[in-house]
Amino acid sequence: MVRNPYDETHVAVVRRADRELMDSAISAAHKAFEKTRALxxxxxxxxxxxxxxGLRSRADEVARTIMAEAGKPITLARxxxxxxINTFEIAAREVHRIEGETLPLDVAAGGKGRFGMTRRFPLGAVxxxxxxNFPLNLVAHKVAAAIAVGxxxxxxxxxxxxxxxxxxGEIAMEAGLPDGALNVVPSPVEQAEQLVMDDRIxxxxxxxxxxxxxxxxxxAGKxxxxxxLGGNAAAIxxxxxxxxxxxxxxxVGAFAYAGQVCISVQRLIIHRSIxxxxxxxxxxxVxxxxxVGDPADENVICGPLVTSADADRVEQWIEEAIRGGARRLLGGRREGNVVWPTILDNVKPVMKVNALEVFGPVVTCAAYDTFDEALEMVNDSRYGLQAGVFTRDVHKIFQAFDRLDVGGVIANDYPTFRVDNMPYGGVKDSGFGREGVKYTIQEMTEPKLLVLNLE
Structure with missing residues (x-):
C-alpha cells in the first residue's frame, strides 16, 4: 500500500516481488541484453x-504522482x-558522443607497424x-544512461x-524499448539483496x-x-x-522538500564580522x-517528511541538540509528518544535527574567523558530496576548489545546485562513481582495445 506522506490517503496498491519474480526479472534482463547491445x-x-x-505528454500525471507518493510539493514535482525530460534528452545527444580513441603504438621499437583503437562496450544487465526523494529524475539518470549504451x-x-x-517503465515500453530491457521490480529488502548478489547482473x-x-x-562481489550516498552539505x-x-x-537550499535532498544545505559557516x-x-x-504544509499548495516548498518515523527522528535530533546547548533560532512546530524549518546555532560538531545527515528541514549555523578555518570546518565531516562558497574573491574560490574534500564546489550558489549534464557524486561516506549522463555512461561501459598489425 502506497500512502501520501502528508495526509496518509491511499495512492496505490503495488505488488512487491518475491524471490521467484525477481529471478524472472533478472533472467529477462540477461536475455534482453542480446537485443539491447545490437541496437x-x-x-x-x-x-x-x-x-x-512521452514524459512531456504525461507531465501533469507524473508530477501529481510524485506529489502524492513522495509528498513533494507540486511546484518542485513539476x-x-x-x-x-531533460535527462533523457541529454542522453539522446550523448549517444553520438560515446568516446573511443586511436593510439599510435610505435612509441616503442616493438610497436612498429602497430596501431591501436578503443571503443566503449556495454556491460550487460545492470x-x-x-x-x-527523486522518484523520476534519479531513476532517469540510471535508465537513460543504460539505454544510451545498450x-x-x-x-x-x-x-x-x-x-x-x-x-x-510504461512510457519506456511504449517508446520501443525491447521486451525485458527495463524491468521495474518493487520488492522487499531481501529481493534487493538478491539483485545485488546475482552473478548475471x-x-x-x-x-x-x-x-x-x-x-x-x-x-555485490566482483x-x-x-x-x-548523500551528505551534510556545507556553505561558506x-x-x-x-x-x-x-x-x-x-x-531554498536548506528547506525545499523539507531538506530531503542529498545536497540539501545543512551546515552554514559564516564569517564572524557578518x-x-x-x-x-x-x-x-525563512x-x-x-x-510550509500541504504539498498540493502552489505556495508550499517545505512539505512533509516521507514517513512518521523520519519526522520523529528529526524532531528527536533537534531536541537532543537543544538539550546539549544548541540554540533554536526558528522552528519548534510539527503537524503530522510536517516539521517546520528549524535553524540552530551554538551547535557542537559532534551533535547529530551537524555530524550526520539529517535529511530533514534543519540547518546549523557557525561563525569562522579565517578562510582556512572555514575550509577545515567544511572538511570536518564524514561526507563529501558538494559544498557552496559565497564570495567575490576569485582566489578564495580556487582555494576552496583545491582544498575542499568534496565531489563538487559551487561558487556563489547553494551546494544544492545541480544540472543533469554535470558530473555528480562524492567522496568519503558520500560514495564513489559519478552520475550526470555522460559520466554514468562511462560507469556503465568498459573500454576495449583493438591492436592492428599493419605490416
Whole structure:
C-alpha cells in the first residue's frame, strides 16, 4: 500500500516481488541484453527521444504522482518532471558522443607497424536501486544512461515511491524499448539483496543511505558498483558575499522538500564580522518566505517528511541538540509528518544535527574567523558530496576548489545546485562513481582495445 506522506490517503496498491519474480526479472534482463547491445545509435537515440516526449505528454500525471507518493510539493514535482525530460534528452545527444580513441603504438621499437583503437562496450544487465526523494529524475539518470549504451536493466525503486517508476517503465515500453530491457521490480529488502548478489547482473548502481550502500557493495562481489550516498552539505558565506542573494538561495537550499535532498544545505559557516546580520536576515527570510504544509499548495516548498518515523527522528535530533546547548533560532512546530524549518546555532560538531545527515528541514549555523578555518570546518565531516562558497574573491574560490574534500564546489550558489549534464557524486561516506549522463555512461561501459598489425 502506497500512502501520501502528508495526509496518509491511499495512492496505490503495488505488488512487491518475491524471490521467484525477481529471478524472472533478472533472467529477462540477461536475455534482453542480446537485443539491447545490437541496437544502432539511431535506434537508441530514437527510443530516448520518445521517452522524453512521452514524459512531456504525461507531465501533469507524473508530477501529481510524485506529489502524492513522495509528498513533494507540486511546484518542485513539476520541476523534477522537467529535469527528467531533460535527462533523457541529454542522453539522446550523448549517444553520438560515446568516446573511443586511436593510439599510435610505435612509441616503442616493438610497436612498429602497430596501431591501436578503443571503443566503449556495454556491460550487460545492470541492477539499479533508487531512493524515494527523486522518484523520476534519479531513476532517469540510471535508465537513460543504460539505454544510451545498450545495457538492459532491473530497477528496484524505493518502497515509498514505486508508482512513478512504474509509469516511467510504461512510457519506456511504449517508446520501443525491447521486451525485458527495463524491468521495474518493487520488492522487499531481501529481493534487493538478491539483485545485488546475482552473478548475471554486471553492475549495481545504488543511490541511498550509507548504512545501506556500503554493505551492498560488499555483497555485490566482483561486479562493478557505483554509490551515491548523500551528505551534510556545507556553505561558506564570506564577509564580501552578496548577503541578500545568499540568504534567499540558502533558505531554498536548506528547506525545499523539507531538506530531503542529498545536497540539501545543512551546515552554514559564516564569517564572524557578518554573522549577526546574516542570521537576522536568514531567520526573517525563512519565516516569511518559505511556505510550509500541504504539498498540493502552489505556495508550499517545505512539505512533509516521507514517513512518521523520519519526522520523529528529526524532531528527536533537534531536541537532543537543544538539550546539549544548541540554540533554536526558528522552528519548534510539527503537524503530522510536517516539521517546520528549524535553524540552530551554538551547535557542537559532534551533535547529530551537524555530524550526520539529517535529511530533514534543519540547518546549523557557525561563525569562522579565517578562510582556512572555514575550509577545515567544511572538511570536518564524514561526507563529501558538494559544498557552496559565497564570495567575490576569485582566489578564495580556487582555494576552496583545491582544498575542499568534496565531489563538487559551487561558487556563489547553494551546494544544492545541480544540472543533469554535470558530473555528480562524492567522496568519503558520500560514495564513489559519478552520475550526470555522460559520466554514468562511462560507469556503465568498459573500454576495449583493438591492436592492428599493419605490416
Amino acid at each position: 544502432t545509435t539511431y535506434e537508441r537515440e530514437a527510443i530516448l527521444e520518445k521517452i522524453a516526449a 520541476g523534477e518532471v522537467e529535469r527528467g 541492477g539499479a536501486i533508487t531512493p524515494f 545495457n538492459s536493466m532491473v530497477l528496484r525503486p524505493a518502497s515509498q515511491t514505486p508508482v512513478t517508476s512504474l509509469l516511467l 554486471r553492475m549495481i548502481s545504488f543511490t541511498g543511505s550509507p548504512a545501506v550502500g556500503w554493505p551492498l557493495k560488499i555483497k 561486479k562493478k558498483v557505483a554509490l551515491e 558565506v564570506a564577509a564580501d558575499a552578496d548577503l541578500e542573494f545568499a540568504i534567499a538561495r540558502l533558505a 554573522y549577526e546580520e546574516f542570521i537576522e536576515g536568514f531567520v526573517r527570510h 519565516d516569511r518566505e518559505i511556505g
